[in-house]
Amino acid sequence: MSELEQTLQLLRAALGDAAVLTGAAINPRHHSDWTRHAPACPAALLLPRDTAQVSAALRICNERGQSLVPQGGMTGLAGGAVPRAQDIALSLERLDGIEEIDTAAATMTVRAGTRLERIQQAAAEAGLLFPLDLGARGSCQIGGNIATNAGGNAVIRYGMTRDLVLGLEVVLADGRVLNLLNKMIKNNTGYDLKQCFIGSEGTLGVITRAVLKLAPPPGAQSTALCALPDYAAAVALLRRLQRRLGTPQAYELMWQDFYRLGVSWLETTQAPLAEDYPLYALFDSAATAEALQDALQGAFDDGEVIDAVIAGSQAQARQLWKIREATGEFPNRLQPLNFDVSLPIGRIGDFAERCRQRLDARWPGNRSVYFGHIGDSNLHLTVDCRSLPQPAPILEVEELVYTAVGEMAGSVSAEHGIGLLKREFLHHSVSPEALQVMRQLKLALDPRGILNPGKLFD
Amino acid sequence: MSELEQTLQLLRAALGDAAVLTGAAINPRHHSDWTRHAPACPAALLLPRDTAQVSAALRICNERGQSLVPQGGMTGLAGGAVPRAQDIALSLERLDGIEEIDTAAATMTVRAGTRLERIQQAAAEAGLLFPLDLGARGSCQIGGNIATNAGGNAVIRYGMTRDLVLGLEVVLADGRVLNLLNKMIKNNTGYDLKQCFIGSEGTLGVITRAVLKLAPPPGAQSTALCALPDYAAAVALLRRLQRRLGTPQAYELMWQDFYRLGVSWLETTQAPLAEDYPLYALFDSAATAEALQDALQGAFDDGEVIDAVIAGSQAQARQLWKIREATGEFPNRLQPLNFDVSLPIGRIGDFAERCRQRLDARWPGNRSVYFGHIGDSNLHLTVDCRSLPQPAPILEVEELVYTAVGEMAGSVSAEHGIGLLKREFLHHSVSPEALQVMRQLKLALDPRGILNPGKLFD
Structure with missing residues (x-):
């Protein structure tokens, strides 16, 4: 009996046969192959029902040096739950409720x-x-x-x-x-x-x-879309709203290219604001429409806002949000190479500029669009691979973007994590000393290295 | 030359003579003796000027196995920065700016x-x-x-x-x-x-x-003091304020005994509310006085509030806060034994009850007063040692209180930390497995155990 078969036998004895699946019995979503990092069907899939079973499974795998990949809903965007052929996947789906x-x-x-x-x-x-x-x-x-x-x-x-x-x-x-x-x-x-x-x-x-x-329930919300002259105005408007009306529930910035794309995909032909402004801010505020109007008047007077529309109804608010939600259409309408980075809030405008210039210099005619949660220091950018030479030089694009991030003291991952996809770029944001301490922590808590090997800095 | 003298020589070479003090040259605040845990003048006091000097000092002490106690402003309430005679104290006061x-x-x-x-x-x-x-x-x-x-x-x-x-x-x-x-x-x-x-x-x-x-600057504030029928009303009122007016800037609860004490120490003879209510909530809200009035009317109608006063001026608001700030007078007017514990918010009322009953049963006639930041799950209680048998059975009182905390899944330290004073009570709130993992972390990052030995779980 192979080493693996012996491990599976122990796991079956501890968890029951029905909680240890192999081969074709494993639903393919447990080895989702959307990443280019050669995912494979794992050696087995464990479906423990409670903490005691998770504990038993880990004890067995640790004793036998068997690698394990914990899995949730498999919706991560960095490949953190993708198994290799030699790994056992551990799904938490039955620990539900x-x-x-x-x-x-x-x-x-x-x-x-x-x-x-x-x-x-x-x-x-x-x-x-x-x-x-x-x-x-x-x-x-x-x-x-x-x-x-x-x-x-x-x-x-x-x-x-x-x-x-x-x-x-x-x-x-x-x-x-x-x-x-x-x-x-x-x-x-x-x-x-x-x-x-x-x-x-x-x-x-x-x-x-x-x-x-848990938080108190949010009250009524006002939604507005504003056209802005430049990035500094986007920060100034955010800070004004915070001072005057409290921190908004969301504050999304869209660069002109993103806005045009989003509007072009709307079912109506009418853009809520003209398409030739440099930037657009979309936000929800707990303030009344009147208080919001007041605050925006001040912003207008100070040149922070060029034009604005306040949603008059929930339907109108949803319509405004549809422009930002154009990202949901990316997989259908583009060949998107998506980035999730963060930078000090004041530098995001310069970063977008620098990034676009370098992309244009290297691949003239490429299309990249910029948008993000700038109040959280988070910028997303998407390059349409169809606009690049074929086959698309994905690694080269990534290296270009992450190098610019590193130069401006930013982070190569704002909210998606590192997983498999960003391991080789981690050094742009994490110092060698910090990496060393991460490895010390890993060694202290998982000395045999059985938990999700090959991810993060491994 | 002794081991210590050799270490000091290396430190003087690295930091300069003026940054390595010993004996009478050390200001007594670096070995503050307010704790009963026998603090001593440290073997030396280091006053590094920059990160490089801190690094040099730690490298030397680590190589020589010399224990170090980092010190800030020496205002901690758990003795975390108190040195022993064999320790070297490391003050950060010159790393300023x-x-x-x-x-x-x-x-x-x-x-x-x-x-x-x-x-x-x-x-x-x-x-x-x-x-x-x-x-x-x-x-x-x-x-x-x-x-x-x-x-x-x-x-x-x-x-x-x-x-x-x-x-x-x-x-x-x-x-x-x-x-x-x-x-x-x-x-x-x-x-x-x-x-x-x-x-x-x-x-x-x-x-x-x-x-x-940094946060946006707070706008205008309204301050109110409310008399409440019971603890459940205190939680209900807090949640009502959060829903209606946003989370208050502060929400302080005072039990009747505390309120009476605070009022009795005011320079005016006039209590803002009668002294015979079970509980008093004092809070600041960013809402206007009118909006606050509205919200309180609802609370009054629902029986959550019995009586209330909204400050009509900043001076009046300060006067209301003086009652809560009676704690500043504790060292002058009582022999206070202060506790800083936390509990699930819904259980704080029962805890105060249980604690008082047990204290009264054990030491009839003792005086304990209750107050706290209940929105943060934080309760303070103070026992006046003058009301206990002499010498005051401090450890026994502590064991009584912390045992009750442990029974109700609370924490023996909400905001003060563990330091020296609560080491022996940590087990009421931290499991043996968690303690084990803390030790693993400590071993990974400070394998020679030079940093602040004898504190926390050590």
């Missing part, structure tokens, strides 16, 4: 495999808000959201996933169960260990349970 | 020895807010605030110190300088190493520099 909503504490205790949308709905039914929101809400799982420290549109107001997690239960590589469940906002009792696991992309432990922080 | 304010990014880069109040003032001068605020603002240093993850009154709105730190520079035990300076809100590039050092009380590294997150 909301265990408690504590309305006094404004917390929700959930199992790692619970889908984000279900959590949002349960919070709303309790008269509260779980503010994390992203396009994959219907299929992503909270465990994956936490393991990747997911971002999204509401970060400007509510923070990253890290800011929404009060407590965790984590299974360590050797099977020890670490109870870090906690409902308190203030708790200074030694090292805040949960921080090690948030955003560690499954390389330090397997998250099995979480205590989430 | 604001290096940059980036108004576009809304960040400030500071050296660790900068006083909190100076940072607050500089932020205000730049039209922004650094929201961390505590009584020791005039003497505490930001490095110490970060090393202890300090709290304060504004946590409910802006979070703990952890939530206000975007980047750090840290010197590791072996002298390596870790550059984790970062201005971005979103940055998912591997483990978020800075989290390891925030709140680690100087046991994992020495913080030398920080990038702080």
Whole structure:
């Protein structure tokens, strides 16, 4: 019997036959092949039902030196959950369900495999808000959201996933169960260990349970789209809104090229604002339309805003958001090479300029579009590979963009993580000393290196 | 020449004679003796001027196995910076100054020895807010605030110190300088190493520099004091205010005993509200007085509020806050034994009840008063040692209180940290497995155990 067969036998004895799948029994979504990094069907797929089974599986794999790839909803954009042929995949999907909503504490205790949308709905039914929101809400799982420290549109107001997690239960590589469940906002009792696991992309432990922080429900919202003369105006307008009306629920910036593309894909022919302005800001505010009008008048008088439209109805607000949501059409209408980077907020305008100039100099006639959550220091840019020489020089484009990011003290990953796709670019944002300390941490918590090998800095 | 003398010689060569003090040359505040844990004059006091000197000092001490106690403004309440006779103290006070304010990014880069109040003032001068605020603002240093993850009154709105730190520079035990300076809100590039050092009380590294997150300046504020029928009403009122007016800037709860004490120490004889209500909530809101009036009318109609006063002027608001600030008088008017604990928000009322009952049963006639930042799950309670048998059975009182905390899944330290004073009670809030992992972290980052030995779990 091979080493692997012996491991599988032990796993079957611990978890039951039905929780250990191999070969064709594994649903292909567990080895999704959207990444160019040669994913493979894993050696097996484990489907534990509870923390004890996760613990048993890790103990066995650790003793036998068998690599494991923790998996959530498989919606990550950096390949962090993609297995190799020699790995065993560990899906949390059966660790599913909301265990408690504590309305006094404004917390929700959930199992790692619970889908984000279900959590949002349960919070709303309790008269509260779980503010994390992203396009994959219907299929992503909270465990994956936490393991990747997911971002999204509401970060400007509510923070990253890290800011929404009060407590965790984590299974360590050797099977020890670490109870870090906690409902308190203030708790200074030694090292805040949960921080090690948030955003560690499954390389330090397997998250099995979480205590989430809920927010008061948002009230009515006003939505506006503004045309701006330049990037400095976008920052000035954001700061004005924050001072006058409180931090908006979302503040999205679209460069002219992105706006034109988004508008051209709308079903109506009428753009809400003319298409020849340099930049467009789209935002939601808790202020009344009157207060918003007032604030925008001031911005108009000071030259920060050239033109603006305030949505008169929810339908109109949705219509404005459709322009920003053109990204959902990218896979259908472009061959998109998407970037998720961050920079100090004041430098994003210069970065976009520099990046575009270098792309144009290297590949004349290429099409790149720019947009992002600039209040969070987050810029997205997409290069249409159809506009590049064929086959598209993807690695060269990535190197060009990430080099510019490194030059301007930015980050090669704002909210998507590193996974497989950005390992080779990590050095643009992380110093050798920091990398060394990350390896020390990894060695301390997973000395045999069984958890998600080949990801992050590995 | 003794081992210590040899070490001091190396340190003098590296830092200069003027930066290595011994004996009577050491200002007594570096071995403050307010704690009962027998502090001593340290073997030496180091006063490095820059990161390179901190690095040199740590490299020398690490090579020679010499223990070091990092020190900020010496205002901590858990003895985390108190040296033993065999330790060398390392004060950051000469690493002082604001290096940059980036108004576009809304960040400030500071050296660790900068006083909190100076940072607050500089932020205000730049039209922004650094929201961390505590009584020791005039003497505490930001490095110490970060090393202890300090709290304060504004946590409910802006979070703990952890939530206000975007980047750090840290010197590791072996002298390596870790550059984790970062201005971005979103940055998912591997483990978020800075989290390891925030709140680690100087046991994992020495913080030398920080990038702080600034907030928009707060607008006008309304202040109100409300009398409440019971603890459930205090939670309901908080949630109502959050829904209706946004999260208040502060939300302080005072139990009747505390309120009476605070009022009795006012210079005026007139209590703003009668003294026979069970609880009093004091809060600041960004809402107008009219909006606040409206919200309170609803609370009154629903029985959450029995009586209320809204400050008609800033002077009146200050007068209301003086009642809560009676804590400043504790050292002069009581022999206070102060507690800083946290509990799930819904359980704080029951905890106060249980705690008082047990104290009264054990020491009839003792006086304990209760108050706290309940929106942050933080309760303070103070026992007047004069009301206990003499000599006051301090350890027994502590064991009683912390046992009750542990029973109700609370934390023995909300915002003060563990330091020396709470080491023996840590087990009430931290599991053996978590403690084990903390030790693993410590061993990975400070294998020779030179940083602040004898603190936290050591």
